[in-house]
Amino acid sequence: MDEPDRWRHMASAPKDGSRILVTVRPSEQGPAEVDLAYWSKGDQFGAEGWRASDSSPGCVIEYAEPELKCWMPMPSANRSRASMPLPWEGDDAEEFGGLGI
Template structure:
């Protein structure tokens, strides 16, 4: 069984609507960050895309594929660790490389 608290390439992220943690790439607007997101097959509010779990009808937060660096399953509850993991800050490797810069 794979270790759950490990960042993984976005191409392997589940597209079944389940919530996952994602690392958002750093941009001119700010540093990399972690968000809770899910894949949406599209609806009356937007097309197929990764959406932040903070989204609400009329206020959809969507991420383009190049904006997301990697993902991990939501860690199980652990009272000794009550914070989100840090964003993945390593250099892109073959395993985590995403085509295009997103700009």
């Protein structure tokens, strides 16, 4: 991860349970946003997949693959909240089925 402040395609996101920043696509519920997420292997609270880091037993927030646009590693602890990256708003490299309905 030689360029920590660069958005990357979700296909390259780590699925080892480490927390990463993700761009959540805009939808009927609101504009694009950045969230902290991790890959869960699945457990009694939900299936394998991407979860918001503020999930808890009984209130699991899961993201379907097409909901997440891109990812980047967690920034260093020395950054201020004001320097949080903005959601990536560029064109997608590939079309995801079902979006834009």
